Amino acid sequence: MDIFMRAAIEEAELGREEGGIPIGSVLVHEGRIIGRGHNRRVQTGSAVLHGEMDALENAGRLPGRTYRESILYTTLSPCAMCSGAILLYGIPRVVVGENRTFMGEEALLRERGVLVEVLDDQRCIELMRGFIAEKPDLWNEDIGR
Amino acid sequence: MDIFMRAAIEEAELGREEGGIPIGSVLVHEGRIIGRGHNRRVQTGSAVLHGEMDALENAGRLPGRTYRESILYTTLSPCAMCSGAILLYGIPRVVVGENRTFMGEEALLRERGVLVEVLDDQRCIELMRGFIAEKPDLWNEDIGR
Numbered sequence: 001m002d003i004f005m006r007a008a009i010e011e012a013e014l015g016r017e018e019g020g021i022p023i024g025s026v027l028v029h030e031g032r033i034i035g036r037g038h039n040r041r042v043q044t045g046s047a048v049l050h051g052e053m054d055a056l057e058n059a060g061r062l063p064g065r066t067y068r069e070s071i072l073y074t075t076l077s078p079c080a081m082c083s084g085a086i087l088l089y090g091i092p093r094v095v096v097g098e099n100r101t102f103m104g105e106e107a108l109l110r111e112r113g114v115l116v117e118v119l120d121d122q123r124c125i126e127l128m129r130g131f132i133a134e135k136p137d138l139w140n141e142d143i144g145r
Numbered sequence: 146m147d148i149f150m151r152a153a154i155e156e157a158e159l160g161r162e163e164g165g166i167p168i169g170s171v172l173v174h175e176g177r178i179i180g181r182g183h184n185r186r187v188q189t190g191s192a193v194l195h196g197e198m199d200a201l202e203n204a205g206r207l208p209g210r211t212y213r214e215s216i217l218y219t220t221l222s223p224c225a226m227c228s229g230a231i232l233l234y235g236i237p238r239v240v241v242g243e244n245r246t247f248m249g250e251e252a253l254l255r256e257r258g259v260l261v262e263v264l265d266d267q268r269c270i271e272l273m274r275g276f277i278a279e280k281p282d283l284w285n286e287d288i289g290r
Contacts, residue, residue, distance in 0.1 A: 041206065048193060048202045048230065057193045061186065064289045084229020084250070085193065089289040105229070108253075144209045144234040 004028050005097060005119060008073045011038040011051065012127050018043050021142055022127040023051035025074040027059045027091075029066055035059025041142055050142070051075065052082035056089070067091050075124045077104035079143060087112055097124030101132060102143065149173050150242060150264060153218040156183040156196065157272050163188050166287055167272040168196035170219040172204045172236075174211055180204025186287055195287070196220065197227035201234070212236050220269045222249035224288060232257055242269030246277060247288065 004026055011024025015038035027035035037054025040046040049057065052074050067089035072078075077099035078086065086094060086109060093115040099106065106116050132139045149171055156169025160183035172180035182199025185191040194202065197219050212234035217223075222244035223231065231239060231254060238260040244251065251261050277284045 045206050046202060047204065047206055047234075048198050053193050057191060059192065061190050061192055061286065063286065067289055080229040080232035081226065082229070084225040084227070084232075087225035087229075089192075141206065141208065144212055 002073075002095070002119075004033065004071070004073045005075075005095060005121065007033060007036060008051075008075050008097065009121075009123055009127070011036055011055075012075045012124070015039050015043075015051070016127065016131065021138065022131050023074070023076045025051040025055035025072065027055050027070055027072055029070045034062075034066075034070070039142070042138070048081070050079060050082050052078055053085060056085055064090065071095060073097075075121075076128060077102055077106055077118070078109070079104045080108075083109050086114060093117070095119065097121045098128070100125055101128035147218075147240070147264075149178065149216070149218045150220075150240060150266065152178060152181060153196075153220050153242065154266075154268055154272070156181055156200075157220045157269070160184050160188075160196070161272065161276065166283065167276050168219070168221045170196040170200035170217065172200050172215055172217055174215045179207075179211075179215070184287070187283070193226070195224060195227050197223055198230060201230055209235065216240060218242075220266075221273060222247055222251055222263070223254070224249045225253075228254050231259060238262070240264065242266045243273070245270055246273035 008024045012022040016022035020042040021039040024038040035055045040049035075097035083105035153169045157167040161167035165187040166184040169183040180200045185194035220242035228250035
């Protein structure tokens with residue numbers, strides 16, 4: 001498997017071990033991870049730190065040019081908020097672990113010119129299926145349902 | 146002036162006093178402010194805490210129902226990220242101070258059924274005009290340019 005998706009999955013698994021929502025993400029620039037993170041709703045009571053947002057936050061302040069040369073890896077199809085962040089910063093390519101358990105704003109991203117690749121990865125699917133079955137209320141909260 | 150937009154402007158002014166980007170926001174539920182915040186790029190090195198995101202973060206974890214009964218006030222037209230957060234949580238109404246210095250994703254919000262009201266407020270315009278003239282590089286960084 002792609003080493004960067006593997007790193008995103010490691011982040012998701014770390015989140016699960018912490019009792020959190022198992023979604024992880026890494027931001028990659030010139031073949032190097034410059035930000036990595038996972039959903040922090042449970043861990044810090046955050047309403048905005050989805051996995052992708054946490055990776056962007058941990059990458060710190062960057063010039064616009066860096067985002068426009070980067071790839072975002074995420075274990076789950078990015079929701080409206082995370083897709084919006086991708087559009088704000090002009091990240092041109094997003095690699096998604098899976099979109100079977102949740103379909104985010106992939107159509108909007110593609111419409112705006114972002115290259116979205118979906119790996120349909122079994123490990124990502126199982127992480128989310130297990131979590132949703134165990135904690136459906138927490139999952140609904142995370143996606144505003 | 147609307148007391149909630151006044152509170153959002155107070156947040157923006159607080160951000161300016163801290164040397165930050167002068168954009169503020171409040172989340173209002175049943176006539177009461179339940180979250181307030183301002184852009185934190187300078188103050189905490191944040192890439193995700195725009196004013197609206199900071200207000201949502203400071204409101205803490207909320208059930209989906211609360212967002213769907215809330216109004217978000219923001220001094221500036223919400224960017225793609227903040228608009229995405231509004232869509233994720235299903236906030237039905239957004240009151241915007243101004244969109245002359247920056248036009249966010251108002252069209253997308255309206256297309257998805259969000260009521261967007263723009264006040265064209267002179268104080269909000271002057272806050273942003275002064276800031277952009279003084280620190281254009283910081284402003285460009287904040288919107289991924």
